[in-house]
Amino acid sequence: MERMGIGLQLFTLRDALAEDFEGTLRKVAAMGYEGVEFAGYGDFEAEKLRDLLQELNLKAIGSHVSLENLENNLDNEIAYLKTIGGKYVICPWLPADARDAEAWLGHLENFKRYGKHVTEAGLQFAYHNHEFEFEVEIDGQMVFDAMYDRINSTDLKVEMDIGWVQYSGLDPLAYIGKYAGRLPLLHLKDFRNGHKGEPIDTVELGRGDLPLMAIIEAASKAGTEWLIVEQDRCANPPLESVAESMEWVKANYKK
Template identity: 80%
Template sequence: MKRMGIGLQLYTVRDATAEDFEGTLRKIAAMGYEGVEFAGYGGIKAEAMRDLLQELNLKAIGSHIGLQLLEERLDEEIAYLQTIGAKYAICPWLPADARDTEAWRGHLVKFEEYGKRFREAGITFAYHNHDFEFEVEIDGQIVFDALYERIDPQYLQVEMDIGWVQYSGVDPLAYIAKYAGRLPLLHLKDFRAGEKGKQIDTVELGRGDLPLVPIIQAASEASVEWLIVEQDVCANPPLESVAESMEWMKNNYLNQ
């Protein structure tokens, strides 16, 4: 199996970073995470963040950049990513009023524009899914697939959130294989869910419904670069949750 990096999406520990960003990064590095994916920078200047990551031997995988920031502060976001050495910029989410078919037609145009700007700067643009991309169609094709069919791969790559893929009723293993070669980043999370549309729980790795070991194998075969742990909501203190998930990764992937 090809060795993939193990990262953490910092949104998972947002309460901890709000109190002490630097201290939280030190704890994450001590757990054994190899990289982090940002969702904001806690007001830390890019040069200071770069130096801290180098000290902790943490890779800057990339950053989740909201739609408003992409529209209004693209140059500043590019400069920050370049300084910290991040390779990826990811649109993570769309507000509810920006998800209908006509809105998506506009997003297709804008995403290609953003992708070109990032590519010029040596950064790869990607999109991170939830479930709503499987609920809207463009010309009879679900948005998730239309997005990647209509935008050239050099301008848009896939960051697949495998938990939301399964929750949407799609076979996660089949979808990983479908996007092999265009899927550098995989959000690895576990869901414990009832019927679609009912209350769901994001849980520590190994405590939910997803076939995580086959998913990791499929990710390796699809040339994924980073497995990124994310837990949207934690029942336990988030730092305890991500430590438990890292132990699961050590026992079921890293030490195999």
């Protein structure tokens, strides 16, 4: 199995970060995470955050960047990410009122533009899915697939959230294989009762229904660079949840 880095999507710790951004990053590093994916920077100046990450031996994987900032602040987002050593600019979410087929056609044109700009700046642009990308079709094709068919692989990479793929009724292993070579980032998460029409519990790794070890093996074969732990909601204190998930990784993912 090819070695993949183990990262954390910091949205999971949004409340702790709001209270103590630096202290929370120190706790994440102490747990053994190798990289972090940002969803905001806690008002840190880029140079200060770069130095803190270097001190903690944490890599900046990339950042989730809002649709508004992609459209209106992309150059500043690129500059910040370059300063802290990150590689990926990622669109994480679309508002509920902008997800019909007509709206998606506009998004895809914008994604082409953002992707080209990000690529020319020396970084990579990616999209992070939820379930709604599998619920709308463009010309008879699910939006998720249409997006990657219509935008070239240089300008748009896949950040696959594997929990939402399974929730949508699709085979997560088949979808990983389908995007082999274009899938540098995979959100590794676990759902209990994680199927359409059932109530979802987002749980620590190993407590849910996803075939995690098969997913990890498939991701390795697909050329994934980073497995990124994310838990949308935590029944337990989030710092405890991400620590437990990291212990599962240490016990099960042989480096």
